[in-house]
Amino acid sequence: MRINVLQHTPNEGPGAIQQWSQDHGHEMFIYHPATFGNLPTADQTDMLVILGGPMSPNDDFDWIKQERALIQQMMNDHKPIFGACFGGQQIAKTLGYSIKKAPHKEVGWAPVYLKSNIIPGIPEQLTALHWHEEMFEIPKEADLLFSSDLVENQGFILNDNVIGLQFHFEPAADNVREIAINDNQYPMEHNDLHQTAEEIINHGVPEENKKVIYQLLDFIAKH
Structure with a gap:
C-alpha cells in the first residue's frame, strides 16, 4: 500500500x-504542500493522511483548495482517509461543512470520550494531545466519534473509510517535544487547558495512544 502523507508544518x-x-x-x-506546493494524485494514493498545522481551511491558498480536491477524489474512490486537526477540518470542509472558532481553545493534554462503537475495542476514555482553537462541524452523513469536556466536536467517522480527529493520538514523546518547543508561545495565549509547553512535555504520552491510532488505521485500511 502507498500511504501519502500531507505534512503542513515542520514540527x-x-x-x-x-x-x-x-x-x-x-x-x-x-x-509538504505548504512549502513546495506538490500534491499526489488520487491514482497514486492508496491511503491519504492529512496532518495538522497552524493554518485554517478557511485560508485562501491554492494548495489548501487543491488538497480538498484530492480529498474529494479519494472519497469518490472510497479510499481510506485519516485527518488530524487541520486534516480533520479539511475533510469536513470538503464535505461542505463549516470550520469556525471553537468555544474553547485547547492546547495540552485532556480527556476525550468515545461516542460511537463502530470501531470495536476503543476505550471509553483516553487522554489526547490538543493543539487547536478552531473546530469542524460534524458532517450529517458521519457519526460523532469523540468529544471532550470543552469541545463536543472532536472526531467523526464517515462510512468505513474516513476518520477526522480534532486532536492528536499520533505523537510519540519525541514528537511532543518537537511540537511544544517550537510552538512554545501558543499554549500561553488564552489557553483554556492552562498548560505550559514544559508541562505538556513533562506529562508524557499515554501508552494506549499508539494502540488506538493503530486500531483506527487498521479499521479504515481493512487490516
Whole structure:
C-alpha cells in the first residue's frame, strides 16, 4: 500500500502513523504542500493522511483548495482517509461543512470520550494531545466519534473509510517535544487547558495512544 502523507508544518509529522506503516510493510511518501506546493494524485494514493498545522481551511491558498480536491477524489474512490486537526477540518470542509472558532481553545493534554462503537475495542476514555482553537462541524452523513469536556466536536467517522480527529493520538514523546518547543508561545495565549509547553512535555504520552491510532488505521485500511 502507498500511504501519502500531507505534512503542513515542520514540527507536526506522522509520528506513530509512520511506525504503523512500517509495521505493515507499506510505503510512505511525505508531501509538504505548504512549502513546495506538490500534491499526489488520487491514482497514486492508496491511503491519504492529512496532518495538522497552524493554518485554517478557511485560508485562501491554492494548495489548501487543491488538497480538498484530492480529498474529494479519494472519497469518490472510497479510499481510506485519516485527518488530524487541520486534516480533520479539511475533510469536513470538503464535505461542505463549516470550520469556525471553537468555544474553547485547547492546547495540552485532556480527556476525550468515545461516542460511537463502530470501531470495536476503543476505550471509553483516553487522554489526547490538543493543539487547536478552531473546530469542524460534524458532517450529517458521519457519526460523532469523540468529544471532550470543552469541545463536543472532536472526531467523526464517515462510512468505513474516513476518520477526522480534532486532536492528536499520533505523537510519540519525541514528537511532543518537537511540537511544544517550537510552538512554545501558543499554549500561553488564552489557553483554556492552562498548560505550559514544559508541562505538556513533562506529562508524557499515554501508552494506549499508539494502540488506538493503530486500531483506527487498521479499521479504515481493512487490516
